[in-house]
Amino acid sequence: MVYVSNKKIKDLQAQKASDTGKFLQQMKKRSEEEMAAALAAANNLPYIDLNIFPVSVEDLRSISEEDSRKHGVALFQKNGKEVRIALLDPQNEDSLAYVESLKKDSGWDVHLYVVSLSSLDKIWGKYASAPLLQNLEAMKISLSGDDLVEFEQKFGNLIELKNKIREIPTTKVVSTIMAGAIKMKASDIHFEPQEDGVRLRFRIDGELQEIGDFPADIYRFILSRIKMMAKMKINMRDIAQDGHFSVDMEEGKINVRANIIPGNHGESIVMRLLDQSDVMLTVEQLGLRGLAEELVQKQIEKPHGMILTTGPTGSGKTTTLYAFVNKLNTSDMKIITIEDPIEYEIKGISQTQIEKGRNYTFAEGLRAIVRQDPDVILVGEIRDEETADISLNAALTGHLVLSTLHTNNAPASIPRFIELGVKPNLIAPSVNAFIAQRLVRKLCDCKEAYEPAKETLDSIKKILAIISPKARVEIPKDVHTLYRPKGCAKCHNLGYKGRVGIFEVLTITESIEKLILEMGGEREIAQAAIEDGMITMAQDGILKAVEGITSMEEVWSATGQTDFLEEIYEKLMEQSLSRSILVMEDDMKTISENISSLEKFAEFIAKANQKEIARFVFGASLLLGVGDIHIEPEEDGVKIRFRMDGILKTAATIP
Missing domain, CATH: 3.40.50.300 (P-loop containing nucleotide triphosphate hydrolases)
Known part of the structure; x- marks a missing residue:
């Protein structure tokens, strides 16, 4: 708990009409959370520390990340129509106007809280914990195009999953998830009951990607719906079951194989999507x-x-x-x-x-x-x-x-x-x-x-x-x-x-x-x-x-x-290094006629073909009195160096 004295509250109330930016600058030396608490008190609003308050990603995504960052707010708790929204600056006209638009458009009963910037940054970071959920929303727009009208007619209107998952009929939840999986080219859909909810994952290009979480009560309806579509026994919860159904689309049919197994937190579902175009x-x-x-x-x-x-x-x-x-x-x-x-x-x-x-x-x-x-x-x-x-x-x-x-x-x-x-x-x-x-x-x-x-x-x-x-x-x-x-x-x-x-x-x-x-x-x-x-x-x-x-x-x-x-x-x-290299008499004659120095050797080797290089290198080493031959691979070729009179000298570079 952060303690704020009465004197500090009075001081802040006296500055209420002043520019908030100036006020924040004056408070810069104080701890960030203390400053947020003081600002909340000055505006007669409650303060909350979201660094320690548990926030559901599902609730958070009731507002898009783009809007949340743009208007300096975050929805951190949602219970039906009652929502709690944190904001950085309670006097910011843009933030307040955005909150009013949410009330009007969604019919929400909004409770405002003041938070620190670090607190808000932390909660914004939670958007990344379910990166594909945002893409599922983007998918909704593309699936609403004219080219997929027939798909929507057969599967119902696509709903903002992140906003209305607790409110929409089960058939539409399942259809939206199926549409998302198809749009993202997922091969499998996984529903995995956990202690505190049900995790939804898609397997995309062979890798499992987390999509989001469902509350257990919604999942019970989803489970029943899938069992009905796959012609499984709805009342059997302690045995493994297999079934199948199909999704009819304008472009063709997608067959779905469903498998259910019992677990300690409920029945897990895996659905394999078999798209005819894949074969x-x-x-x-x-x-x-x-x-x-x-x-x-x-x-x-x-x-x-x-x-x-x-x-x-x-x-x-x-x-x-x-x-x-x-x-x-x-x-x-x-x-x-x-x-x-x-x-x-x-x-x-x-x-x-x-x-x-x-x-x-x-x-x-x-x-x-x-x-x-x-x-x-x-x-x-x-x-x-x-x-x-x-x-x-x-x-x-x-x-x-x-x-x-x-x-x-x-x-x-x-x-x-x-x-x-x-x-x-x-x-x-x-x-x-x-x-x-x-x-x-x-x-x-x-x-x-x-x-x-x-x-x-x-x-x-x-x-x-x-x-x-x-x-x-x-x-x-x-x-x-x-x-x-x-x-x-x-x-x-x-x-x-x-x-x-x-x-x-x-x-x-x-x-x-x-x-x-x-x-x-x-x-x-x-x-x-x-x-x-x-x-x-x-x-x-x-x-x-x-x-x-x-x-x-x-x-x-x-x-x-x-x-x-x-x-x-x-x-x-x-094996290559251990093989004998036979230098013929004709080779030595050619070498002696063309090589009189290291410079001449480099020019000569540059013109030789690959089969001749090894013979000419060893023949030249005999002619020039070389003690050691160093063959050193480099980025742009292979360097040949001769040790002559105790000194290593670069003789040539070959490809």
Whole structure:
């Protein structure tokens, strides 16, 4: 409690008509809270310290952050129509006029309080604790446009969620949340009961983002509404339930899969939004490059064999397979799928799903499908030996089989297949390609460039240096700049907008087949594949980071450690340095005719081709009586220095 003497109050009352700015200047030396309390007393208003008073973000957002800062006020408590508003200057005409407009427009019963600037700054900072809630309000305006009139007709008018969440009908609350999730391209909606309320979060581009909180009484109605739409049992609260419903929009239909589980604070809901447009990508839009894209296009066109996508849940495997299906889906092709469950409907193909209750498994479904005369079979996942065996037999008997495996990378798929009981000698003739992938977030256009640490640049150079020329990709000569997220209204202040795949494509070359038959390990297979032209996911990700498509943080997060690639680099360097260099008699003759000094050496080396440089360097060192040769990589090339008469001298710089 702050004590204010009667004398101080009288002094302040005497200055009531004076300019507030002058008054604040005179009080500058006093503590800020004491000054606010005195100002409140001088204006016959209560004082409050919001540094210690608990404030609900939901109540705070009843006034937009822009208006709150502009008019020097903050709504810190709301109970129905009764609201409490803090203001910095009780004599400021703009602040008072704004409060009067709130009373008139909202019908609120407003109670005013005086606060300090630090107190107000702290409460303003709370707006950032739910950054996407403001974007949900902005979304309301865009969804009210002419292009979404039909959406509003089917889902009701969009309501200011932050203002009227306790007052609006449940159907409109749910519709508004759904509209927000669709507008923000969320893949999942999470309702999570907590001790003091229910948290709402959206998963956007693979990351959970907090949207806001609901009081428990409102959530009970939301829960009942979702259960009804998803055809769940409303009165069952202690069991897990699954259901589904659809959202009809002008542009198409969005299917929603709902799951509810009981918890210590109530039932949690997760809704997965399945937008049909997500699986209409072409192979060219996936993000493959160079040899990898050429190989994939070639393998898809083969009439038989197996293409396997690998990676953890949520890495985009199904989207990639659907891109292949879209390419193959022509009038002369019979395509049948067996999925768990069917998430997206594709016109022109036959889709089936497993039914565990009726013992209709992937294996049973495959047996039936091969009797349906298909050209292409899509199997949701190969989980066991039986499914693997039937899939391989189908691939060997004239069918193109598309499926998924759960492995960390493409080379690991081969040992995994063998673990499932597949004979090593059947892998090479049946499998066309193993495609490993991850999804990384794409940087928004608001991204900013920066110069990374030397250690990061060194690591990048090593990892990119081992990309084989067979990969047929352009490797940047110098990397000085990377990009990181910044945040803007377009990306909801996340810095990222959308996702892109990073890939590694392993096909069965002679060296890979030899390793399979010899039961080679994952690392041996990986190194052989890299030498044959495979780009790893980490390398593909780094190339996309250098191009500004994503950030290095996203690449490291998605691919994990890259020690193995750096080990390959060090191993190759050791092998290179340990190899003998044969300097021929003709080489020495050429050197002696052209090199008489270090200056002449530099000119001569600049004109030599890469294959000759090593021989000419060692030959010249013999001719010039060099004691040591120093080869030193630098930013703009490799410096060659000779130690002559005990002194190191720069001889040349090569690219």
